[in-house]
Amino acid sequence: MTVKQLRAFLAVASALSFTQACERLHLSQPALSLAIKGLEESLGGRLLTRSTRSVRLTPEGESLVPLAKRLLAEWDNTEELMRQRFTLQMGRLGVAAMPSFAGNLLPPALMAFRQRYPRINVTVHDVINEQVIEMVRNGQVELGIAFEPEAVGSLTFTPLFSDRFVAVVPPHSLLAGHASLRWEMLLTHDFIALQRPSMVRRLLEQQLEAEGMALPGAFESHQLATVGRMVASGLGVSAVPSLCRGQMEELGARCLTLEAPVIQRDVGILTHGELSTAALALKEVIVETQGPAAGHLTGP
Numbered sequence: 001m002t003v004k005q006l007r008a009f010l011a012v013a014s015a016l017s018f019t020q021a022c023e024r025l026h027l028s029q030p031a032l033s034l035a036i037k038g039l040e041e042s043l044g045g046r047l048l049t050r051s052t053r054s055v056r057l058t059p060e061g062e063s064l065v066p067l068a069k070r071l072l073a074e075w076d077n078t079e080e081l082m083r084q085r086f087t088l089q090m091g092r093l094g095v096a097a098m099p100s101f102a103g104n105l106l107p108p109a110l111m112a113f114r115q116r117y118p119r120i121n122v123t124v125h126d127v128i129n130e131q132v133i134e135m136v137r138n139g140q141v142e143l144g145i146a147f148e149p150e151a152v153g154s155l156t157f158t159p160l161f162s163d164r165f166v167a168v169v170p171p172h173s174l175l176a177g178h179a180s181l182r183w184e185m186l187l188t189h190d191f192i193a194l195q196r197p198s199m200v201r202r203l204l205e206q207q208l209e210a211e212g213m214a215l216p217g218a219f220e221s222h223q224l225a226t227v228g229r230m231v232a233s234g235l236g237v238s239a240v241p242s243l244c245r246g247q248m249e250e251l252g253a254r255c256l257t258l259e260a261p262v263i264q265r266d267v268g269i270l271t272h273g274e275l276s277t278a279a280l281a282l283k284e285v286i287v288e289t290q291g292p293a294a295g296h297l298t299g300p
């Protein structure tokens with residue numbers, strides 16, 4: 001039983017005339033007769049009684065009319081919904097982003113996306129880097145924005161920019177008067193670190209260990225915002241990705257260039273498998289909007 005056959009049957013059942021049904025459907029009489037015959041053969045019995053003067057519905061044909069109308073209505077609705085999804089007139093998608101990106105660079109990208117596709121709803125999961133990777137790998141979201149994983153595996157990583165870590169110091173401390181800081185100077189002060197298993201924490205520990213330095217931990221916090229407030233209040237110093245610079249300064253802390261060693265890591269989009277039309281569109285917008293951001297994130 002096909003959609004074409006059902007449309008042919010309903011046209012004949014409504015007009016009780018093959019001639020009028022042909023005109024309505026823009027079909028030839030042989031094509032219409034063939035469609036009705038195919039439907040009857042697939043269902044196993046006659047739906048119409050046809051004579052030289054009239055066309056009548058059989059009892060089975062009568063019972064099929066409301067069912068066929070409902071089936072075609074559902075088909076048309078489904079067809080329209082899918083067309084709207086493919087043309088980005090409606091839809092929903094999920095994106096996971098590490099907090100440093102979600103709170104700083106993602107909002108402008110979502111604004112640009114919203115202006116282009118106002119009927120696509122986006123759910124943002126603001127989670128730590130490790131959770132971003134897992135959510136993409138498990139299919140909970142189509143897009144993830146995170147630091148490049150140490151092992152990509154079945155994921156695809158599209159780099160956006162390379163993010164350099166900066167020092168975060170209290171605004172009225174002696175350190176705030178420097179144009180830049182060396183790690184060895186920063187680490188002589190109480191250090192406020194992100195809690196494990198933060199990838200930021202692990203990356204800093206690995207890079208500093210390679211240089212013969214250890215990352216002290218006077219205080220720890222799970223949230224970057226809390227780290228910023230603790231530094232601003234004078235509790236200690238910290239180091240964060242430079243894309244958090246605006247957030248740290250809004251909280252009252254001061255950000256400085258950090259050297260010896262320069263620690264940086266690629267930030268990009270993680271995907272797994274084929275993307276929906278909406279996800280492809282959002283990925284394109286994120287790449288467009290983050291292109292100019294690379295300059296100040298990798299700068300001195």
